[in-house]
Amino acid sequence: MNQKIWLSSPHMGGNEQTYIKEAFDTNWIAPLGPNVTGFEKDLESYLKEDVHVAALSSGTAAIHLALVQLGVGLNDEVLCQSMTFSASANPIVYQGAKPVFIDSEEDTWNMCPIHLETAIKDRIAKGKTPKAIIIVHLYGMPAKMDEILAVANTYNIPVVEDAAEALGSTFKGRKCGTFGDFSILSFNGNKIITTSGGGAMVCNNIEKKQNTIFLATQARDQATHYQHSQIGYNYRMSNISAGIGRGQMEILDKHINLRREMNSFYKELFSDVEGVDVFTEPNEYSYSNHWLSCIVVNENAPFTKEELFNKMLEANIETRPLWKPMHLQPVFKNAPFYGTNISETLFEKGLCLPSGSNLTEQDRDRIFKVVKSLK
Numbered sequence: 061m062n063q064k065i066w067l068s069s070p071h072m073g074g075n076e077q078t079y080i081k082e083a084f085d086t087n088w089i090a091p092l093g094p095n096v097t098g099f100e101k102d103l104e105s106y107l108k109e110d111v112h113v114a115a116l117s118s119g120t121a122a123i124h125l126a127l128v129q130l131g132v133g134l135n136d137e138v139l140c141q142s143m144t145f146s147a148s149a150n151p152i153v154y155q156g157a158k159p160v161f162i163d164s165e166e167d168t169w170n171m172c173p174i175h176l177e178t179a180i181k182d183r184i185a186k187g188k189t190p191k192a193i194i195i196v197h198l199y200g201m202p203a204k205m206d207e208i209l210a211v212a213n214t215y216n217i218p219v220v221e222d223a224a225e226a227l228g229s230t231f232k233g234r235k236c237g238t239f240g241d242f243s244i245l246s247f248n249g250n251k252i253i254t255t256s257g258g259g260a261m262v263c264n265n266i267e268k269k270q271n272t273i274f275l276a277t278q279a280r281d282q283a284t285h286y287q288h289s290q291i292g293y294n295y296r297m298s299n300i301s302a303g304i305g306r307g308q309m310e311i312l313d314k315h316i317n318l319r320r321e322m323n324s325f326y327k328e329l330f331s332d333v334e335g336v337d338v339f340t341e342p343n344e345y346s347y348s349n350h351w352l353s354c355i356v357v358n359e360n361a362p363f364t365k366e367e368l369f370n371k372m373l374e375a376n377i378e379t380r381p382l383w384k385p386m387h388l389q390p391v392f393k394n395a396p397f398y399g400t401n402i403s404e405t406l407f408e409k410g411l412c413l414p415s416g417s418n419l420t421e422q423d424r425d426r427i428f429k430v431v432k433s434l435k
Protein backbone atom coordinates (compact mmCIF):
# COMPACT_ATOMS: atom_id res chain seq x y z
CA MET A 61 0.00 0.00 0.00
CA ASN A 62 1.15 3.50 -0.86
CA GLN A 63 1.95 5.84 2.02
CA LYS A 64 -0.98 7.94 3.18
CA ILE A 65 -1.23 11.44 1.73
CA TRP A 66 -2.62 13.77 4.39
CA LEU A 67 -4.63 16.97 4.03
CA SER A 68 -2.11 18.92 6.07
CA SER A 69 0.63 17.40 8.20
CA PRO A 70 3.41 18.97 10.29
CA HIS A 71 6.41 20.14 8.26
CA MET A 72 9.51 20.95 10.26
CA GLY A 73 12.07 23.42 8.99
CA GLY A 74 15.14 22.01 10.70
CA ASN A 75 16.02 24.42 13.51
CA GLU A 76 13.17 23.50 15.84
CA GLN A 77 15.31 21.03 17.78
CA THR A 78 18.09 23.59 18.22
CA TYR A 79 15.68 25.84 20.14
CA ILE A 80 14.39 22.89 22.16
CA LYS A 81 17.93 21.79 23.01
CA GLU A 82 18.66 25.33 24.17
CA ALA A 83 15.65 25.10 26.49
CA PHE A 84 16.94 21.82 27.95
CA ASP A 85 20.53 23.10 28.24
CA THR A 86 19.38 26.15 30.19
CA ASN A 87 16.62 24.30 32.12
CA TRP A 88 13.82 26.55 30.86
CA ILE A 89 11.28 23.69 30.98
CA ALA A 90 8.29 25.81 31.95
CA PRO A 91 5.44 27.87 30.51
CA LEU A 92 7.79 30.85 30.26
CA GLY A 93 11.33 31.45 29.08
CA PRO A 94 13.44 32.77 26.19
CA ASN A 95 11.65 30.71 23.52
CA VAL A 96 8.24 32.06 24.59
CA THR A 97 9.52 35.64 24.50
CA GLY A 98 11.43 34.99 21.26
CA PHE A 99 8.44 33.39 19.52
CA GLU A 100 6.24 36.33 20.53
CA LYS A 101 8.83 38.76 19.11
CA ASP A 102 9.04 36.75 15.87
CA LEU A 103 5.25 36.92 15.48
CA GLU A 104 5.15 40.64 16.30
CA SER A 105 7.71 41.52 13.65
CA TYR A 106 6.05 39.20 11.12
CA LEU A 107 2.56 40.67 11.61
CA LYS A 108 3.77 44.32 11.82
CA GLU A 109 1.12 47.01 12.60
CA ASP A 110 2.74 47.42 16.07
CA VAL A 111 0.83 44.45 17.46
CA HIS A 112 1.59 42.78 20.79
CA VAL A 113 1.46 38.99 20.94
CA ALA A 114 0.87 36.67 23.91
CA ALA A 115 1.72 32.99 23.27
CA LEU A 116 -0.93 30.65 24.69
CA SER A 117 -1.67 26.94 24.98
CA SER A 118 -4.18 26.90 22.09
CA GLY A 119 -6.20 29.00 19.70
CA THR A 120 -9.32 27.98 21.60
CA ALA A 121 -7.80 29.36 24.83
CA ALA A 122 -7.08 32.62 22.99
CA ILE A 123 -10.71 32.97 21.85
CA HIS A 124 -11.85 32.23 25.39
CA LEU A 125 -9.58 34.93 26.88
CA ALA A 126 -10.72 37.40 24.22
CA LEU A 127 -14.34 36.90 25.30
CA VAL A 128 -13.40 37.11 28.99
CA GLN A 129 -11.68 40.46 28.37
CA LEU A 130 -14.60 41.78 26.34
CA GLY A 131 -16.82 41.12 29.35
CA VAL A 132 -18.92 38.41 27.70
CA GLY A 133 -20.94 36.76 30.46
CA LEU A 134 -24.08 34.87 31.39
CA ASN A 135 -26.85 35.10 28.75
CA ASP A 136 -24.99 37.66 26.62
CA GLU A 137 -25.21 37.13 22.88
CA VAL A 138 -22.18 36.75 20.60
CA LEU A 139 -22.41 36.78 16.81
CA CYS A 140 -20.29 34.09 15.15
CA GLN A 141 -19.61 32.95 11.62
CA SER A 142 -21.55 29.70 11.18
CA MET A 143 -19.19 28.07 8.72
CA THR A 144 -16.12 27.35 10.84
CA PHE A 145 -14.54 24.84 13.16
CA SER A 146 -16.43 24.42 16.45
CA ALA A 147 -13.52 25.95 18.39
CA SER A 148 -14.60 29.41 17.12
CA ALA A 149 -17.94 29.07 18.91
CA ASN A 150 -17.33 26.84 21.94
CA PRO A 151 -15.77 29.57 24.13
CA ILE A 152 -19.04 31.55 23.86
CA VAL A 153 -20.69 28.69 25.74
CA TYR A 154 -17.79 28.45 28.25
CA GLN A 155 -18.82 31.98 29.30
CA GLY A 156 -22.49 31.05 29.70
CA ALA A 157 -23.28 33.25 26.70
CA LYS A 158 -25.34 32.41 23.62
CA PRO A 159 -24.04 32.07 20.07
CA VAL A 160 -26.00 33.65 17.21
CA PHE A 161 -24.80 32.30 13.87
CA ILE A 162 -24.33 34.22 10.62
CA ASP A 163 -24.22 32.73 7.12
CA SER A 164 -21.32 33.04 4.67
CA GLU A 165 -21.14 34.99 1.42
CA GLU A 166 -20.10 33.28 -1.82
CA ASP A 167 -16.84 35.12 -2.63
CA THR A 168 -14.79 34.28 0.46
CA TRP A 169 -17.02 31.72 2.23
CA ASN A 170 -16.69 33.95 5.31
CA MET A 171 -19.21 35.98 7.31
CA CYS A 172 -21.66 37.87 5.10
CA PRO A 173 -21.60 41.57 6.10
CA ILE A 174 -25.23 42.01 4.98
CA HIS A 175 -26.56 39.17 7.13
CA LEU A 176 -24.35 40.47 9.93
CA GLU A 177 -26.10 43.83 9.90
CA THR A 178 -29.55 42.21 9.64
CA ALA A 179 -28.72 40.07 12.67
CA ILE A 180 -27.47 43.02 14.73
CA LYS A 181 -30.60 45.07 13.98
CA ASP A 182 -32.86 42.15 14.85
CA ARG A 183 -31.05 41.25 18.07
CA ILE A 184 -31.19 44.91 19.16
CA ALA A 185 -34.92 45.01 18.30
CA LYS A 186 -35.37 41.88 20.41
CA GLY A 187 -33.76 43.68 23.34
CA LYS A 188 -30.06 42.74 23.35
CA THR A 189 -27.05 44.34 21.70
CA PRO A 190 -24.55 41.56 20.86
CA LYS A 191 -21.38 41.70 22.97
CA ALA A 192 -18.93 40.64 20.25
CA ILE A 193 -18.57 39.46 16.65
CA ILE A 194 -16.36 36.45 15.89
CA ILE A 195 -15.18 36.40 12.29
CA VAL A 196 -13.03 33.72 10.64
CA HIS A 197 -10.71 33.62 7.62
CA LEU A 198 -11.69 30.17 6.42
CA TYR A 199 -8.96 27.97 4.92
CA GLY A 200 -6.74 31.07 4.90
CA MET A 201 -9.08 33.19 2.75
CA PRO A 202 -9.38 36.74 4.15
CA ALA A 203 -12.92 37.77 5.11
CA LYS A 204 -14.42 41.01 3.73
CA MET A 205 -12.81 43.07 6.48
CA ASP A 206 -13.76 46.55 5.20
CA GLU A 207 -17.48 45.79 5.19
CA ILE A 208 -17.44 43.75 8.40
CA LEU A 209 -15.49 46.39 10.37
CA ALA A 210 -17.77 49.13 9.01
CA VAL A 211 -20.84 47.29 10.36
CA ALA A 212 -19.11 46.54 13.67
CA ASN A 213 -18.12 50.20 14.07
CA THR A 214 -21.61 51.47 13.23
CA TYR A 215 -23.03 49.49 16.15
CA ASN A 216 -19.91 49.77 18.29
CA ILE A 217 -19.50 46.02 18.73
CA PRO A 218 -15.97 44.64 19.23
CA VAL A 219 -14.54 42.11 16.76
CA VAL A 220 -12.70 38.91 17.65
CA GLU A 221 -10.71 37.87 14.60
CA ASP A 222 -10.20 34.11 14.38
CA ALA A 223 -7.11 33.93 12.17
CA ALA A 224 -6.32 30.34 13.24
CA GLU A 225 -6.13 29.25 9.61
CA ALA A 226 -4.80 32.47 8.10
CA LEU A 227 -1.29 33.21 9.38
CA GLY A 228 0.47 34.87 6.44
CA SER A 229 -2.70 35.78 4.53
CA THR A 230 -3.25 39.47 3.81
CA PHE A 231 -6.18 41.77 3.07
CA LYS A 232 -5.23 44.97 1.21
CA GLY A 233 -1.62 44.27 2.13
CA ARG A 234 -2.30 43.99 5.85
CA LYS A 235 -1.73 40.68 7.63
CA CYS A 236 -4.74 38.70 8.84
CA GLY A 237 -4.59 38.55 12.62
CA THR A 238 -4.15 42.33 12.98
CA PHE A 239 -7.73 43.51 12.33
CA GLY A 240 -9.60 42.56 15.50
CA ASP A 241 -10.02 44.17 18.89
CA PHE A 242 -8.52 40.80 19.77
CA SER A 243 -7.13 38.45 17.12
CA ILE A 244 -6.16 34.84 17.58
CA LEU A 245 -3.79 32.37 15.93
CA SER A 246 -3.47 28.58 16.23
CA PHE A 247 -0.40 26.38 16.01
CA ASN A 248 -2.14 23.03 16.24
CA GLY A 249 -0.60 20.06 14.43
CA ASN A 250 -2.45 20.58 11.15
CA LYS A 251 -2.10 24.36 10.86
CA ILE A 252 0.25 26.23 8.54
CA ILE A 253 2.90 26.21 11.26
CA THR A 254 2.71 24.10 14.39
CA THR A 255 4.11 24.11 17.91
CA SER A 256 2.60 20.61 18.34
CA GLY A 257 -0.25 22.42 20.06
CA GLY A 258 -0.52 26.10 20.84
CA GLY A 259 -2.03 29.43 20.00
CA ALA A 260 -1.60 33.16 20.41
CA MET A 261 -3.51 36.30 21.19
CA VAL A 262 -2.68 39.27 18.98
CA CYS A 263 -3.43 42.59 20.71
CA ASN A 264 -3.45 46.16 19.45
CA ASN A 265 -1.93 47.53 22.65
CA ILE A 266 0.50 46.41 25.34
CA GLU A 267 -2.08 46.56 28.15
CA LYS A 268 -4.21 43.91 26.43
CA LYS A 269 -1.15 41.70 26.06
CA GLN A 270 -0.23 42.11 29.72
CA ASN A 271 -3.78 41.40 30.83
CA THR A 272 -3.95 38.33 28.56
CA ILE A 273 -0.77 36.95 30.14
CA PHE A 274 -2.08 37.82 33.63
CA LEU A 275 -5.29 35.85 33.02
CA ALA A 276 -3.41 33.00 31.30
CA THR A 277 -1.15 32.51 34.33
CA GLN A 278 -3.84 32.11 37.02
CA ALA A 279 -4.49 35.83 37.62
CA ARG A 280 -1.93 36.25 40.38
CA ASP A 281 -2.01 39.68 41.99
CA GLN A 282 1.26 41.49 42.81
CA ALA A 283 2.11 39.99 46.21
CA THR A 284 4.73 37.67 47.72
CA HIS A 285 1.99 35.24 48.68
CA TYR A 286 -0.57 33.90 46.20
CA GLN A 287 -3.43 36.36 46.04
CA HIS A 288 -6.26 36.51 43.52
CA SER A 289 -8.95 39.11 42.88
CA GLN A 290 -10.06 37.55 39.59
CA ILE A 291 -10.61 34.05 38.21
CA GLY A 292 -7.53 32.92 36.30
CA TYR A 293 -6.69 30.30 33.69
CA ASN A 294 -3.72 28.07 32.96
CA TYR A 295 -3.37 28.95 29.30
CA ARG A 296 0.27 30.00 28.77
CA MET A 297 2.48 28.37 26.12
CA SER A 298 5.31 26.07 27.19
CA ASN A 299 8.90 27.13 26.47
CA ILE A 300 9.43 23.78 24.70
CA SER A 301 6.48 24.33 22.32
CA ALA A 302 7.62 27.89 21.69
CA GLY A 303 11.01 26.48 20.61
CA ILE A 304 9.24 24.58 17.84
CA GLY A 305 7.44 27.82 16.97
CA ARG A 306 10.70 29.75 16.60
CA GLY A 307 12.02 27.14 14.19
CA GLN A 308 8.75 27.20 12.24
CA MET A 309 8.78 31.00 11.89
CA GLU A 310 12.05 30.70 9.95
CA ILE A 311 10.32 28.78 7.14
CA LEU A 312 6.77 30.19 7.31
CA ASP A 313 6.86 32.23 4.10
CA LYS A 314 8.59 29.42 2.23
CA HIS A 315 5.86 27.00 3.30
CA ILE A 316 3.13 29.47 2.34
CA ASN A 317 4.59 29.59 -1.16
CA LEU A 318 4.55 25.80 -1.32
CA ARG A 319 0.89 25.71 -0.23
CA ARG A 320 0.08 28.32 -2.86
CA GLU A 321 1.81 26.11 -5.42
CA MET A 322 -0.48 23.25 -4.37
CA ASN A 323 -3.43 25.56 -5.05
CA SER A 324 -2.04 26.34 -8.52
CA PHE A 325 -1.60 22.61 -9.10
CA TYR A 326 -5.31 22.08 -8.42
CA LYS A 327 -6.33 25.00 -10.63
CA GLU A 328 -4.41 23.41 -13.47
CA LEU A 329 -5.69 19.91 -12.66
CA PHE A 330 -9.35 20.94 -12.72
CA SER A 331 -9.09 23.61 -15.45
CA ASP A 332 -10.60 21.29 -18.06
CA VAL A 333 -13.20 19.74 -15.74
CA GLU A 334 -16.63 21.26 -16.11
CA GLY A 335 -18.52 21.94 -12.89
CA VAL A 336 -15.55 21.89 -10.53
CA ASP A 337 -14.48 25.21 -9.00
CA VAL A 338 -11.20 25.59 -7.14
CA PHE A 339 -11.57 28.01 -4.22
CA THR A 340 -9.37 31.03 -4.84
CA GLU A 341 -9.03 34.74 -4.12
CA PRO A 342 -12.03 36.75 -5.43
CA ASN A 343 -9.96 39.87 -6.20
CA GLU A 344 -6.54 41.50 -5.88
CA TYR A 345 -7.25 42.76 -2.33
CA SER A 346 -6.95 39.26 -0.90
CA TYR A 347 -3.90 37.07 -0.61
CA SER A 348 -4.56 33.64 0.87
CA ASN A 349 -1.97 31.39 2.49
CA HIS A 350 -4.07 28.57 0.97
CA TRP A 351 -3.78 26.61 4.20
CA LEU A 352 -6.17 24.12 2.62
CA SER A 353 -7.08 23.93 -1.05
CA CYS A 354 -10.78 23.26 -1.56
CA ILE A 355 -13.09 22.57 -4.47
CA VAL A 356 -16.83 22.78 -5.04
CA VAL A 357 -18.28 19.95 -7.13
CA ASN A 358 -21.42 21.11 -8.94
CA GLU A 359 -24.20 19.01 -10.53
CA ASN A 360 -22.72 19.32 -14.02
CA ALA A 361 -19.37 17.83 -12.98
CA PRO A 362 -18.45 14.40 -14.45
CA PHE A 363 -18.25 12.96 -10.91
CA THR A 364 -19.86 13.60 -7.54
CA LYS A 365 -18.08 14.80 -4.43
CA GLU A 366 -18.65 11.35 -2.88
CA GLU A 367 -17.12 9.57 -5.89
CA LEU A 368 -14.01 11.68 -5.68
CA PHE A 369 -13.81 11.19 -1.91
CA ASN A 370 -14.09 7.40 -2.26
CA LYS A 371 -11.61 7.12 -5.14
CA MET A 372 -9.11 9.16 -3.15
CA LEU A 373 -9.71 6.99 -0.08
CA GLU A 374 -9.04 3.84 -2.14
CA ALA A 375 -5.74 5.39 -3.21
CA ASN A 376 -4.93 6.18 0.46
CA ILE A 377 -5.33 9.92 -0.07
CA GLU A 378 -7.12 11.96 2.59
CA THR A 379 -9.85 14.42 1.55
CA ARG A 380 -12.54 15.92 3.77
CA PRO A 381 -15.87 17.72 3.41
CA LEU A 382 -15.79 21.43 4.24
CA TRP A 383 -16.60 22.55 7.80
CA LYS A 384 -20.16 21.64 8.73
CA PRO A 385 -21.85 24.93 9.63
CA MET A 386 -22.45 25.48 13.34
CA HIS A 387 -26.19 26.16 12.89
CA LEU A 388 -26.51 22.58 11.58
CA GLN A 389 -24.61 21.03 14.49
CA PRO A 390 -26.70 19.06 17.01
CA VAL A 391 -25.00 20.86 19.91
CA PHE A 392 -26.10 24.30 18.60
CA LYS A 393 -29.53 23.33 17.26
CA ASN A 394 -31.32 25.95 19.34
CA ALA A 395 -29.08 28.87 18.40
CA PRO A 396 -30.52 31.62 16.17
CA PHE A 397 -29.23 31.78 12.58
CA TYR A 398 -29.27 34.64 10.06
CA GLY A 399 -28.77 33.89 6.39
CA THR A 400 -29.87 31.62 3.57
CA ASN A 401 -28.31 28.40 2.35
CA ILE A 402 -24.82 29.53 1.28
CA SER A 403 -22.82 27.72 3.97
CA GLU A 404 -25.14 24.71 3.84
CA THR A 405 -24.64 24.38 0.08
CA LEU A 406 -20.87 24.74 0.42
CA PHE A 407 -20.92 21.97 3.01
CA GLU A 408 -22.92 19.73 0.65
CA LYS A 409 -20.74 20.28 -2.40
CA GLY A 410 -17.29 21.12 -1.09
CA LEU A 411 -14.20 19.04 -0.47
CA CYS A 412 -10.79 19.85 1.05
CA LEU A 413 -7.84 18.32 -0.79
CA PRO A 414 -4.29 17.48 0.32
CA SER A 415 -2.58 20.84 0.73
CA GLY A 416 0.58 20.40 2.81
CA SER A 417 3.83 22.19 2.08
CA ASN A 418 5.55 18.79 2.32
CA LEU A 419 3.74 17.09 -0.58
CA THR A 420 6.06 15.70 -3.23
CA GLU A 421 5.98 15.46 -7.02
CA GLN A 422 5.09 11.78 -6.50
CA ASP A 423 2.17 12.71 -4.23
CA ARG A 424 0.87 15.15 -6.83
CA ASP A 425 1.18 12.43 -9.44
CA ARG A 426 -0.98 10.06 -7.39
CA ILE A 427 -3.61 12.79 -6.92
CA PHE A 428 -3.44 13.58 -10.65
CA LYS A 429 -4.08 9.93 -11.57
CA VAL A 430 -7.17 9.63 -9.37
CA VAL A 431 -8.70 12.78 -10.84
CA LYS A 432 -7.79 11.71 -14.38
CA SER A 433 -9.57 8.39 -13.90
CA LEU A 434 -12.78 10.30 -13.11
CA LYS A 435 -12.61 13.05 -15.75
Ligand SMILES: *Cc1c(COP(=O)(O)O)cnc(C)c1O
Nearest residue numbers: 118119120145147148224246248
Ligand atom coordinates in the same frame (compact mmCIF):
# COMPACT_ATOMS: atom_id res chain seq x y z
C1 LIG B 1 -7.80 25.26 14.65
C2 LIG B 1 -8.84 26.29 14.78
C3 LIG B 1 -9.17 26.85 16.02
C4 LIG B 1 -8.66 26.33 17.32
O1 LIG B 1 -7.32 26.35 17.52
P1 LIG B 1 -6.67 25.29 18.54
O2 LIG B 1 -5.26 25.78 18.64
O3 LIG B 1 -6.77 23.95 17.88
O4 LIG B 1 -7.39 25.37 19.82
C5 LIG B 1 -10.10 27.88 16.06
N1 LIG B 1 -10.69 28.32 14.95
C6 LIG B 1 -10.43 27.80 13.74
C7 LIG B 1 -11.12 28.38 12.56
C8 LIG B 1 -9.51 26.76 13.61
O5 LIG B 1 -9.29 26.23 12.41
